[in-house]
Amino acid sequence: MTVFALVDCNNFYASCERVFQPRLIGRPIVVLSNNDGCIIARSDEAKALGIPMGAPYFKFKNYLEKQEVIILSSNYALYGDLSNRVMTTLSSFTPKSEIYSIDECFLDLSGFEHLKLTEYCQHIRQCVFQWTGIPVSIGIGKTKTLSKISNLLAKKSQKTNGVLDLYNSPWLDIALQRIAVGDVWGIGRRWSKALQERGIITAYDLKESPERWIRQKFGIVGLKTVKELQGISCIEIEDESPQKQTVCISRSFGSTLTDYLALKSVIATFADMASCKIRKHGLAARAINVFIQTSPFNPEIEQYNKSITLGLHPQTNNFQDIHGAALKCLDKIFKPNIRYKKAGVILIDLIKPEDVPPNLFHPPSHTSDELSKVCDSINQRFGFGLIQLGQVKKSRTWYMKQNYKTPSFTTRWDELPRAR
Ligand SMILES: [Mg+2]
Incomplete structure (x- = not known):
């Protein structure tokens, strides 16, 4: 019978913020969603103050300030990278595991019973903390559902010290x-x-x-x-x-955009990010969707929501192809004098190029896509956006409102933590 363990990071976003900023340990923290809209994560201390999950920031601003709560914008580069480190660490403890979400992973611990499951999981917990700085809780059970429940109880009860085994428990x-x-x-x-x-x-x-x-x-x-x-x-x-079916890059802007060139630079950037993402997974897209929207929360302005899908024949993951197709889409749906608040690029119908049946009318090109590869490696090394096609405007005035973001400690050279 399978032994299921669910590993769940404790207050993941708040814990990530603490890894490189020990001054935050023991203090109440809340993390805000994109554009600093809602509270999407809370440390235990913030939970104890009765701050609800998902609450709009502006409604709690005064209360948070009065309680001296640390307010942070979400730093997904940091959370994504630390999640990766946690998952890699976990995969070294068992041959079979499943990443369930950014901060949860199921482990199959069958065959480890002789090590005493609680002790083995305590060992895993200590290693994850020592190697990544992230505290986790582990629940063990005969099924996934039971391991989830053990995990909930492991988190709630101090006595368990973060591990609860309900596998063969009275x-x-x-x-x-x-x-x-x-x-x-x-x-x-x-x-x-x-x-x-x-x-x-x-x-x-x-x-x-x-x-x-x-x-x-x-x-x-x-x-x-x-x-x-x-x-x-x-x-x-x-x-x-x-396998991924779609990749979507979309954002709400910090302020509205009306200018065609500004929007063009946004769409181009999203297209480059999206094509980079599918190349990483070794996939190609057979269609692209571009959408632009006004804010539904501002009914006084003229509303305009438009999206368009374009087929890509043959399928492609070349960055110039996707960049060009995205701008073509934008030209078809752009309307002047509109205050745009959100836009996105979605690559659809993703497929491994080797799974595509041969096409009589579009023979596969045999030239390897060296240019995309070189761009990816440069952007990977120096941060996304260092090299892009010429049309992209450099200043990112449209970028998200993130007034309280901590540095990308682990993914950008210029933001590495400094030791005094
Ligand atoms: Mg969690």
């Missing part, structure tokens, strides 16, 4: 009684209401509920959840991430 039912049904993986707010109306309040109640009724009401997905709570594994670890 305490399993008691543990399930402490978990609200809405906190069970996959149940969510919508289902929990219907369940509560039926008197199913805890995870334990759900485990004991009549399967036929569950099947009728919530289908096979609901039934799987109940089986998983009973310790019968229905959801396997997927160690190969499914």
Whole structure:
């Protein structure tokens, strides 16, 4: 039988911010979404102050200042890189793992039982902390759903010291009684209401509920959840991430844009970022979508939302091709005298070039795409945007409002942390 462990980083974004800024340790921190709109992460200290998740920043600004909460803009370059380090570290402890989200990873620990699972997981936890600076909690169970629940309890209870093993535990039912049904993986707010109306309040109640009724009401997905709570594994670890279907680069601007040239530079930059991303995955796109939008929160201005999709024949990941196609799209949808607030470029229908059936009318070009490769390696080394096609305006006046962003400590040479 498979031993499932779920590793979850504690308050991930806040923890990332602390790695290179020890002065933040022990202080309440909140991290804001793009354009400093909402609160998307909180440290334990901030949670204790009663600051809700997802709250709009402007509503809490005064309160946060009064409580001397540290306010930070999101720093995705830092979070992405540290996530990568955590995941690489974790993959060295077992041959089979699945990255579930930026801060969560399932491990298959079957065959490690002789090491005593709790001790082994404590060891993993210490290594991750020592090698990356990120604190994690680990829950162990007979199924993915149970490992999620163990993890919740490991985080809640100081006694566990960050690791809880419910794999062969006599305490399993008691543990399930402490978990609200809405906190069970996959149940969510919508289902929990219907369940509560039926008197199913805890995870334990759900485990004991009549399967036929569950099947009728919530289908096979609901039934799987109940089986998983009973310790019968229905959801396997997927160690190969499914191939990406699309890549989207989009942003809201710090202020609105009306100027065609400014918007052109935005779209060109997004196109270059998107094509760089698919080259990294060894994929090519068969279509591109470009969209431009006004702000729906400003009803006084003229609203305009337009998007267009263009086929790419043959499929391509060449940066000039995609750059050119994106600008062609923009020309077709651009309307003057509009105050644009958001734009994006989506590459669609991604495919590995070797999986494409040969086309009589578009024979594959045999010249390798050296120019894209050289640009990627330069941008990789010196930071994205150092080398781009000539039309891109250098000043990024449109860029996101991020008034409180910490440096990209690990991904930009000029922002490396300094030791005094
Ligand atoms: Mg987490």
